[in-house]
Amino acid sequence: MRAAVVVFPGVNCEHDVVHALTALGGEAELVWHRDTDLSGFDGVVLPGGFAHGDALRTGAIARFSPAMREVARLASVGAPVLGICNGWQILCESGLIPGAHIANRDLSFICRFVEVEVVDTNSILTRYAEPGQRLRIPLNSYEGSWVDPSGAGRVVLRYVDDPNGSQDRAAAVANAAGNVVGVMPHPERATDELVGSTDGQVLLESFLRAAPVPA
Amino acid sequence: MTDDEYQSVVDILEREPKPAELAMYSVMWSEHCSYKSSRKHLGRFPTEAPWVVVGPGENAGVVDIGDGWLAALRIESHNHPSFVEPYQGAATGVGGILRDVFTMGARPIALWDQIRFGPLDQPKNRYLFKGVVSGIAGYGNAVGVPTVGGELEFDDCYTGNPLVNVMCLGLLRRDQLVLGTAGEPGTVAILLGKATGRDGIGGASVLASASFDEESGEKRPSVQVGDPFEEKKLIEACLELYEKDLVVGVQDLGAAGLSCATSEPAGRAGVGVDVDLDAVHTREMEMTAPELLMSESQERMMAFVAPSKVESVLAVADKWEIESAVIGEVRPGNTLTIRHRGSVVAEVPAASLADDAPVYDRATQRPLWLDELQARPSGIQITDVGAELAGLLADPAIGSSAWVHGQYDHMLFLNTVIGPGADGNLLRIQGSDKALAVSTDGNGRLCHLDPRVGSARLVYEAALNVAVTGARPLAVVDNLNFGNPEKPEVMWQFQESVEGLSEACEALGIPVVGGNVSFYNETEGVDIHPTPVVGLLGLADPMPEPPPRLSRAEPGMEIWEVGPAATANLAGSAVQRLHSEMGGTPTAGDPQMARAVISLAVDLAHRAPVLHDISDGGLAVALAEICIVSGVGAEVTTDNPFSEDPHRFLVVAPRGTVEGDDESTRRIGTIGGDTVTINGDALPLAECTDLWNNAIERALAG
Numbered sequence: 007m008r009a010a011v012v013v014f015p016g017v018n019c020e021h022d023v024v025h026a027l028t029a030l031g032g033e034a035e036l037v038w039h040r041d042t043d044l045s046g047f048d049g050v051v052l053p054g055g056f057a058h059g060d061a062l063r064t065g066a067i068a069r070f071s072p073a074m075r076e077v078a079r080l081a082s083v084g085a086p087v088l089g090i091c092n093g094w095q096i097l098c099e100s101g102l103i104p105g106a107h108i109a110n111r112d113l114s115f116i117c118r119f120v121e122v123e124v125v126d127t128n129s130i131l132t133r134y135a136e137p138g139q140r141l142r143i144p145l146n147s148y149e150g151s152w153v154d155p156s157g158a159g160r161v162v163l164r165y166v167d168d169p170n171g172s173q174d175r176a177a178a179v180a181n182a183a184g185n186v187v188g189v190m191p192h193p194e195r196a197t198d199e200l201v202g203s204t205d206g207q208v209l210l211e212s213f214l215r216a217a218p219v220p221a
Numbered sequence: 222m223t224d225d226e227y228q229s230v231v232d233i234l235e236r237e238p239k240p241a242e243l244a245m246y247s248v249m250w251s252e253h254c255s256y257k258s259s260r261k262h263l264g265r266f267p268t269e270a271p272w273v274v275v276g277p278g279e280n281a282g283v284v285d286i287g288d289g290w291l292a293a294l295r296i297e298s299h300n301h302p303s304f305v306e307p308y309q310g311a312a313t314g315v316g317g318i319l320r321d322v323f324t325m326g327a328r329p330i331a332l333w334d335q336i337r338f339g340p341l342d343q344p345k346n347r348y349l350f351k352g353v354v355s356g357i358a359g360y361g362n363a364v365g366v367p368t369v370g371g372e373l374e375f376d377d378c379y380t381g382n383p384l385v386n387v388m389c390l391g392l393l394r395r396d397q398l399v400l401g402t403a404g405e406p407g408t409v410a411i412l413l414g415k416a417t418g419r420d421g422i423g424g425a426s427v428l429a430s431a432s433f434d435e436e437s438g439e440k441r442p443s444v445q446v447g448d449p450f451e452e453k454k455l456i457e458a459c460l461e462l463y464e465k466d467l468v469v470g471v472q473d474l475g476a477a478g479l480s481c482a483t484s485e486p487a488g489r490a491g492v493g494v495d496v497d498l499d500a501v502h503t504r505e506m507e508m509t510a511p512e513l514l515m516s517e518s519q520e521r522m523m524a525f526v527a528p529s530k531v532e533s534v535l536a537v538a539d540k541w542e543i544e545s546a547v548i549g550e551v552r553p554g555n556t557l558t559i560r561h562r563g564s565v566v567a568e569v570p571a572a573s574l575a576d577d578a579p580v581y582d583r584a585t586q587r588p589l590w591l592d593e594l595q596a597r598p599s600g601i602q603i604t605d606v607g608a609e610l611a612g613l614l615a616d617p618a619i620g621s622s623a624w625v626h627g628q629y630d631h632m633l634f635l636n637t638v639i640g641p642g643a644d645g646n647l648l649r650i651q652g653s654d655k656a657l658a659v660s661t662d663g664n665g666r667l668c669h670l671d672p673r674v675g676s677a678r679l680v681y682e683a684a685l686n687v688a689v690t691g692a693r694p695l696a697v698v699d700n701l702n703f704g705n706p707e708k709p710e711v712m713w714q715f716q717e718s719v720e721g722l723s724e725a726c727e728a729l730g731i732p733v734v735g736g737n738v739s740f741y742n743e744t745e746g747v748d749i750h751p752t753p754v755v756g757l758l759g760l761a762d763p764m765p766e767p768p769p770r771l772s773r774a775e776p777g778m779e780i781w782e783v784g785p786a787a788t789a790n791l792a793g794s795a796v797q798r799l800h801s802e803m804g805g806t807p808t809a810g811d812p813q814m815a816r817a818v819i820s821l822a823v824d825l826a827h828r829a830p831v832l833h834d835i836s837d838g839g840l841a842v843a844l845a846e847i848c849i850v851s852g853v854g855a856e857v858t859t860d861n862p863f864s865e866d867p868h869r870f871l872v873v874a875p876r877g878t879v880e881g882d883d884e885s886t887r888r889i890g891t892i893g894g895d896t897v898t899i900n901g902d903a904l905p906l907a908e909c910t911d912l913w914n915n916a917i918e919r920a921l922a923g
Contacts (some may be wrong), residue, residue: 015457015542016450018365023634025651029379038540056363115358115628117354146630148362195632200649200766 007086007214008033010047012077014086015039017055017092019194024212026194027051030207039071046139049086049204049216050077052093053179054146054192057175064107065094065099074100086216087186088132094188098152103179103188105154111171119202121166122177129162129180130216131187132211143191145177147170152176162190165188170217182210185216197216226579233573237660241559241566244511245574249351252740254476255578259738266733267726272695273734279538280324280401280473281391282502282734286760288653291398293327293391293734296661296698296756298739303385311336311385312360312447313740316519318389319366320473320801323456324522326399326463327391330634331648333661334371334387334701335754341617341920346375349383349922355446357387358628363449364456368629369637370646372661372754375618376798379665381744386700388661388756397463403486403494403551404525405468410494410549411531413458413538414474415451416504420742422515446633451520453545458541459522467530467537474521480514480574482523483549484557486574495664496549498561525551570846579659581702585716586709597804604860605901606841612799613863614840614909615846618914619795620842642850644686644834645762647768656764660686660757663702665750667793667807672714672751674809675793676721678867681756681810684729685834688819689870690768691826692759694729697722699736699755704748706740710860722753728812729819731757757889765827773830774851774873776893781879782840783825783886784818785811787861795838796863808866817885818868832874839863843871845897845909854906857890857899858909868896 009027013036020036027034038045042051044143057068069073074096089097096155097103110116113177119142123191126133135141141163150170152159161180170190178189188208196206222230222243230238230246236248252258268276274291275283302772315332322329334357339346366389367583385437401412429717433713462468470490472482479496489546498513508516526534531547539544552558557574559567577649589675604608613619613677637645638656645660660683668675684694698720726733742749767773792805831851835843841862848855872879873892882888896903 015454016363016365018453022633025635049325055365056453059363059448059453061450062919114355116364116439117362117628118623118627144630144632146362148575152352170875197637198635200638201635 007048009051010035010037010044011037011051011053012037012039012073014071015163016057016059017053019069019090020055023051023194026124026210027214029197030210032212037073039073042072042076044076044080049213050080051171052089052096054091054093057092057096062073065096068096069099070071078102079174084183084185088131088213089188090192091190095149097186097188102186102196103181104156104158105152105179107149109148110150110154115149116169117120117146118144120145120169122163122191123166125164126162128162129184129187130213131178131189132181133212134215135208135212138163141164143193143206144195152179162187163182168190222250222919226250229579232802233577234569234721239566239910241510241514242569245514245567247737248515249475249480249574250578254481255740257579258581258583258740260580261582262716265719265723268732268734270732273861274398275733277733278322278733280695282698283325283398284734288652289395291393291395292657292758293322293325293393294388294698294756294758295321295735296386296388296700297321297353297737298700299628300383300702300739300742302644303353304349305446307349308356309446310665311356313445313519314385314387315357315360316447316449316452317475317631318387319364319452320519321390322389323459324471324473325391325392325393326397328460329366329389331390331398332366332368332387333370333748333756335377335382335663336371337374337752339377341376342923343380346380347921353385354625354628360447360449362630364453365633367631367633367637369631369648370641372407372663373622373625374620374663374665376665376750377419377591377721378749381747382749384752386754387752389834390657390659399463399468399471401472401486402470402492403492403856406492406551407528408469408525408551409528409547410496411524411526411534412501412546412548413524414455414519414543415448415518416502416544417513417516418504419508419512420446422512437599445517445519448520453849454541455520455522455544458537458543462524462534463539467480467534468524468526470525472523474518474523474861476517478515481807484571484574486507486525487557487644489577491555493552493554493556493558493571494549495558497553498548498559500548502544502546510559510566512609513574514559525768537637547602569599573825583706583712584709585713587713592901595806599805600803601796601800601802603863606899607904608862609796610841610845611840611884611908611912615672616795616799617917617920619838621914624917639690639770643771645690647690648886654763658687658690658692658759658761661754663752663754664793665752666798666803668718668752669750670793670805671807672717673721674807675717676753677725677810678727679753680722680729681815681867682834682836684819685822685868685870687759688822688832689826689832690761691765691823692761693823694731694735695758695760696732696775697726697751697755697757698734701736702742702749702752702754703740711748718751718753725810728815769826769829769832771831771833771847771850774847774853774892776853778873778875778892779879780857780890780892781872781886782859782869782889783821783872785866785885787864787866787869789861790864790866794863794865797894798882809865814868822870825872829872829874833871835869835871836865839865841899842873847871847873848897848906849910849913853890853892854894854896856894858900859889862899869887
């Protein structure tokens with residue numbers, strides 16, 4: 007798998023994502039948000055951070071970045087597309103995942119390890135995890151609470167507790183086909199025991215082993 | 222500016238200054254920029270060591286950590302702005318310290334915040350505390366630099382004058398070091414970043430160099446409004462400029478804005494600069510020359526660029542979507558010439574703004590009340606160790622800091638091996654087997670009782686805090702928060718504190734590579750306690766793997782106390798604070814003991830699962846913290862469990878790890894059970910955990 011990690015101005019997790027994917031044997035490369043050609047990549051990660059300073063609304067401006075047209079095209083042909091934290095917010099704004107994000111229930115930023123449970127393995131994030139498996143992964147967000155009046159989003163990871171008021175305690179949501187997933191906690195921060203956990207590995211490995219797009 | 226200072230300006234210029242010139246001198250010669258009251262004393266600090274690459278005087282200190290890597294570190298205060306406007310004051314403090322570090326060519330990798338407030342039972346203090354924490358979170362998280370630790374203290378003396386200090390650590394390759402120089406004649410000055418507006422005008426002089434009174438709220442327009450998104454882009458753009466070797470020198474537009482960003486690099490390089498203010502990109506109409514020269518921003522930078530590289534620099538700025546403007550050129554000679562709307566508004570010797578600032582030899586006087594205070598006997602009788610411990614664990618300065626650090630991104634960059642809530646924080650250096658450790662420490666009550674002894678103990682404590690992570694002390698930065706320097710008692714405290722810090726650094730063989738002085742921390746004529754804050758960097762080579770953690774205690778492990786036996790002295794301790802008592806003579810540090818105990822700690826960090834420094838709340842609190850975090854009880858027997866005497870730490874380890882039951886290494890108990898039991902007094906672990914976990918929430922609830 008050769009993954010494009012899209013860098014919008016203001017994102018900050020791009021190097022961590024590249025580091026984690028590379029350590030797991032994948033290939034990952036930073037791509038500037040003005041690039042319009044993602045051919046040659048098998049999948050896409052939108053990393054966490056504050057794309058365009060979260061101006062207006064999280065993800066509201068990033069959806070108009072030139073690279074997003076190519077991301078939408080790849081998503082439509084079944085390529086694996088993963089949005090982490092701010093990346094998920096961008097996927098929602100782009101209409102690639104149903105719903106939107108609002109501020110955490112307690113109106114404060116949350117940075118801590120949380121426990122999530124695998125509730126659906128039919129997605130590029132959860133395919134190689136066990137149903138019911140519990141994973142310890144860091145959450146790091148302010149607008150982390152997902153709402154989806156349409157009911158079309160498919161929850162694949164669910165918080166064991168309820169840290170932020172997210173609908174259905176959703177920590178990760180997939181599109182119908184399962185090739186586009188948004189996840190609020192950061193799997194790339196849980197790939198090394200030295201910094202707290204290796205529970206994110208199975209998620210990123212699922213992403214890396216997702217079927218590449220037919221050319 | 223005083224009459225005498227005005228006369229000095231007239232002497233330098235050999236004429237009356239123009240309005241813009243007066244504005245420049247007044248802000249550059251402010252206490253905050255010129256260190257005019259402290260400079261005489263700061264020469265006392267030991268600043269040299271073979272590993273020092275850049276010492277005090279530049280934007281940040283830089284030390285060599287081997288393998289071609291350098292570490293840049295710097296500490297700053299944003300006390301006054303934070304009182305006037307807590308969210309923006311604290312936020313722009315973060316922005317400022319980051320800028321000082323990436324100005325040197327380093328990528329900022331971590332932040333530490335040292336924050337001090339009045340007691341939380343007062344609504345105003347709760348407002349300031351919450352505002353400052355969310356300001357730090359709002360800026361630090363968005364700018365994308367993790368806040369991995371810090372310090373929290375509450376005391377009445379900070380009610381009218383909170384302290385908000387922030388430290389930053391950066392990493393750079395040796396060949397990427399950039400200095401604040403203007404280069405040779407012909408070099409082009411390019412202003413990068415956010416457009417200039419009327420916020421942040423003269424913050425250094427209006428806010429940071431004056432005391433507080435009831436009208437302080439009217440100074441809100443002098444506080445900058447932070448923009449972490451602009452700074453994030455500016456960081457990435459600057460790092461790309463350094464990587465491509467496109468700049469000669471770089472200077473920030475912090476305190477004193479454009480005045481400083483042109484005069485200091487010119488002064489360092491011994492050249493002049495011609496600046497055209499009409500070229501400055503602004504976001505407000507009709508700004509005057511003094512406004513343009515004094516506007517401070519964390520998100521603006523001045524780059525000095527060879528003519529052949531100007532186009533490349535502008536292209537990098539364009540890629541990162543930051544504004545840029547060519548505003549001047551370096552000239553032979555030494556004159557800083559500022560033009561605005563077709564006329565010369567300032568023409569001054571560039572170096573005079575920085576170098577000819579007045580230096581005051583202010584009077585010092587040992588406070589008359591100090592003898593009585595130091596001789597005051599303690600009335601504290603501890604009858605129930607468990608009850609005393611419960612009171613300490615519920616104290617918001619001692620209880621878990623999760624309410625605070627849970628709002629900060631402390632994990633970004635995947636380096637945080639030991640994060641917030643520990644003695645020292647350990648950050649691995651990826652691609653090597655080394656790690657950097659940092660501890661920041663202050664203690665206003667201790668320093669109030671004896672500024673020299675108290676200040677020295679801060680260095681010893683910080684050094685031991687990094688040692689228990691497996692790191693040896695390498696360098697110190699300090700932030701000296703004091704009251705009004707025009708009072709001889711305050712100047713005496715300052716001088717004593719500098720002496721104490723210097724003595725301890727000399728004893729440990731570590732240099733001071735930078736610092737900051739914040740005077741005029743007084744409100745309505747009442748000064749804060751002298752509150753120097755030490756930021757100490759250590760190097761773990763190699764990093765202990767697995768590293769010692771508070772969470773690694775298991776039933777059956779032995780508990781050892783290492784270091785000199787504690788005396789019954791409680792002067793300056795948390796127990797005194799709990800009993801609303803203040804007095805006595807604090808136990809002095811012992812250089813030889815400090816060195817020996819640090820070596821022992823570094824050695825044990827590679828073998829023992831848990832090491833914990835004994836400080837606030839004494840051995841009792843240190844033990845309870847291990848039990849709470851590990852989820853298991855303990856039983857110990859020890860004298861003076863609440864003493865905070867220096868050079869002591871706890872070790873928890875399986876039998877056989879620690880040897881010798883001698884004077885400096887004593888086995889005091891065993892891990893196990895579901896109580897924290899000290900000298901037979903038991904406190905249920907569940908109660909300890911509840912009190913400690915919820916200390917800040919409950920204090921905020923009133």
